[in-house]
Amino acid sequence: MSSRYLVKKRYKNLSKYRFYKKELSGHDTNMMFMVPEDGLNCLPNMEVMRALRTLEVALQCFDVQKITVIAQLKVLLRHLQAGQDESLGDASMMADALSLIHKHNGVKTLMSLLMVGSAGLWGRCCGQKSCSRNHSVGRVHATTLDVLRRLATVDMSMGVQLGESDEVLQILFSHMLSPDTYTKAITLVENLLIFRKATLQLNTIPGLDRLIGQLEGEYLANFCSILAITISDLDVYENKTLLYEQSKLRSNIKSLSPLRDINQEYILKIPHFLSRLVDFATKLPYEPRYQGLTMEVDHWMQLIEDSMTEVLRNHQSSLASTSNQNLAELISQSQSHDRIESLTTPMLQRVETVYVLGLLLLGKQRREVQAQLATLCLIPRLSDLFDLFIWKCETFQDRVRVPGHLSSCECSPEVALKIQFLRLVHSFCDQSEYRYLMLTPDEYQEVRNIHSSFGPEENANNPPTTCTTPPLPVITPRPAISPIPATTPPPATITPPPADHALLIKPPNDNNNAHTSQSNNSPLPGEIKESKGKSKLAGGWLGEGGGGQSTIQDYPAEQMCAGSEGLLLKIVKALKKETTGSTFRFWFSRAIESYLRSANPYADQVFLLKRGLLKHLAGSLLQCDSGPSQKEVLQSTFDLLGELLKFNDEAYAQLDYFIATEMEEKKLFSLVTKNLVDSNMLVRSLVLSHDCFARGSGVTRGGRAGTEFVARSRTLRHVATFHQRLNFLVQLIKTISVDTLTQENVSCLNTSLVILMLAHKHSELPLYLEALRSHVEPHLLTNLRALLRFWQTHYLHNKDKDCNTLQRSSGIAFDFWRETVATLVAENKLSPDCIYHYLSPEDLSLSRTS
Secondary structure, eight states: HHHHHHHHHHHHHHHHHHHHHHHSSSSOOOOOGGGTTTGGGGTTTTTHHHHHHHHHHHHHTTTOHHHHHHHHHHHHHHTTTSSSSGGEEEEEEEEHOOOHHHTTTHHHHHHHHHHTTTTOOOOOSSSSSOOOOOHHHHHHHHHHHHHHHHHHOOOOHOOOOOOOTTHHHHHHHHGSSSSTTTTHHHHHHHHHHOOOOSSSGGGGTTTTTHHHHHHHHHHHHHHHHHHHHOOOOTTTTTTOBBBBHHHHHHOOOTTHHHHHEEEEEETTTTTTTTHHHHHHHHHSSSOOOTTOOSSSHHHHHHHHHHHHHHHHHTTHHHTTTTTHHHHHHHHHTTTTHHHHHHHHHHHHHHHHHHHHHHHHTSSSTHHHHHHHHHTTTTTHHHHHHTTOOOOOTOOOOOOOOTTTTOOOOOOTTTTTHHHHHHHHHHHTTTOTTTTGGGSSSHHHHHHHHHHSSOOOOSSSSSSSSSSSSOOOOOOETTTTOOOOOOOOOOOOOOOOOGGGGOOOOOOOOOOGGGGOOOOOTSOTTTTTTSSSSSBBOOOOTTTTTTTTOOOOOEGGGGGOSSSSHHHHHHHHHHHHHTTTOOOOHHHHHHHHHHHHSSSHHHHHHHHTTTHHHHHHHHHHHOOOOOSSSGGHHHHHHHHHHEEEEEETHHHEEEEHHHHHHHHHHHHHHHHHHHTTHHHHHHHHHHHHHHHHHHHHSOOOTOOOBHHHHHHOOOOOGGGHHHHHHHHHHHHHHHHHHGOOOOOTTTHHHHHHHHHHHHHTOOOOOOOOHHHHHHSSTHHHHHHHHHHHHHHHHHHSSSSSSHHHHHHHHOOOOHHHHHHHHHHHHHOOOOOOSSSGOOOOOHHHHHHHHO
16 A cells, blocks of 8 residues: 555545554654645645645655755745744744644654655655755755754744754754754754753763764864853753852752763863864964954954955856846845855854863863863963954054944954953963963063062971962973073062063152152062062961962973963953953953962062052052943952952052052042952952961061061051951941852852951951941841851852862861851850850841741
């Protein structure tokens, strides 16, 4: 019995018809197959009905030409696109088409079309004797994928249904093996994975490792859009920004983060995956770039103009007979969506690869990834790429604005790449022993010389648990570069950089200014001088377990930056040229801060102080408008300033000099107080540094007496007294609660805890707790106790990286963090170190309900 017989016979028993039809074709379909051809003309929406019927007929082994199948698929696509553009028709067409597709199981029909191979059931491509059969099948599949993508876009429920089906995803992944359908299959899978609630486990897709292993260049870059979803946990919490909500979700879903880690481990095992990714992310030439153009937008306008010229040239032979209307159509074609997409695709592909590299540096394998990327010379290649970026500060002319965009808008085709580039640099340097690859060999030798000059005295009175600076790794130079002996004695005074970077600040011409009269033995605050002798650093408890001593490691010079400046100083220079309100300042500051964020950054701090970084940051803050639009820039500037100041007396001497007047000092700390959420990391740095200088014995690395230096410092005196620290503590506790904690303000809780840990160390904890109980602000202790209990949940479970960050940034062993919190939250009514000791019955009742 043939399929044709089934149609002609027209069974009255429809269930029996379905049985025979499925037995013959393997396709269980709807009743569209039974509608006679002449009967379609009498039905509404006959185009959609005829398209669905033709596709059904094609799946039943009938002699339907492939070109006909493609034409009917395009009919469906045209109806689904109706309404998105006035020229395509009314939106009701799309609604009717959706209704018919749902009613007649059109999605199943489309998925069945995808399962027909090149040796499928159809006849010739068209009526001609010669046709490319395989190519035509690829076109059928490609058009089918377009229809499915449109369906998932206009009907979210359909997208969710398809995304949750592992079978559908496996079918789509199989189409990535064909050049005709590769890009369209990736785009559809990407859309469906966004709808999918659970992360897709990549190792469940058969043969996926072989597929990825074969991808090169732009094919691999396109696949990165899928990797960006499957190795990232950004969508894990369903847009839950509150840490408390994330914590509850984490406790309910046991396999929340492992899937991301499993996927990362899976792709990292694929041979040469990282090398191919780095090759594409840093490939040159960088386009579009043209000689003689200074603005980024000019390069893109030139690219568009060249593209339009190419389209017109390709049709030049027919231009002589082309009417004005046809010419307008030709220009419209050159400006079509597909044409514009072809111009921006290379840039978007590079963005995806850089983004995936950054994600791999955030996972559990980040140490191995950092090592591999260092071996692949990622940083010098990024340095070369950085030279081709055009920042807003370098245009020196006003930009032409798109209608509706503000004058401060910095949107451009390359803004996403620049941001992902700086995020990648940040992730590579974060807690990395390879951060010195950001320097050139000469710059690194300078850092080593600074380290040797300011190193701590090694004797029995200064044990290694203090804020010591570990020995720096040595460089293995290129054969062409003459090695610089590590034993070269440093000069008496570090030679200042060129005039545009000079840090030798002349004092104001005011004889009454206290800063103009300085002892001959005391350098200018802006001048970095070498210590004449080894010095001790106060505060032996700091640094205890805070990262340990670094092991000496060779840095091959080819893995470091080449030229006169390394990537770090290029970023510093770009930051100094950016306007105060530029959003790029946030990303520049984050990248530099990541470089400084190490257990012992003293030599790195001095290296950057010589380049005028602190002067620039102080000036930016004094000029900054504290409006809501400046929040991110303000926060990143405060954070970077805190890292630059931490435990560094030379840096504090400079900042004291830059806020030499009472008005400047008042303005800076007024900004700190009014924006405490954004400035709390700076406050933490001040508190830690004050304790390090004032509570210990001996002198600082700069040769200053710690107690005397603290007493004279304009900066440190703002955290010197008990009442000042208490005031900061009260304001921080008031700012946050368990219900409002996010990743952005959780640092306020840690800064509060630093103040309490220092009090605990010096047996002053009862003073602070009693002051909080008697403060006019109600329920401070109750809120603090609830916050600390949440802190235990947040940091003591699956937070290894965050715990290590707390330890390294503060120099305080994480065991002491944990011990202090446990002491504070303990239910011991007799201990004055416990919050419970000071709670009233009302507070206890409130605490039980929170």
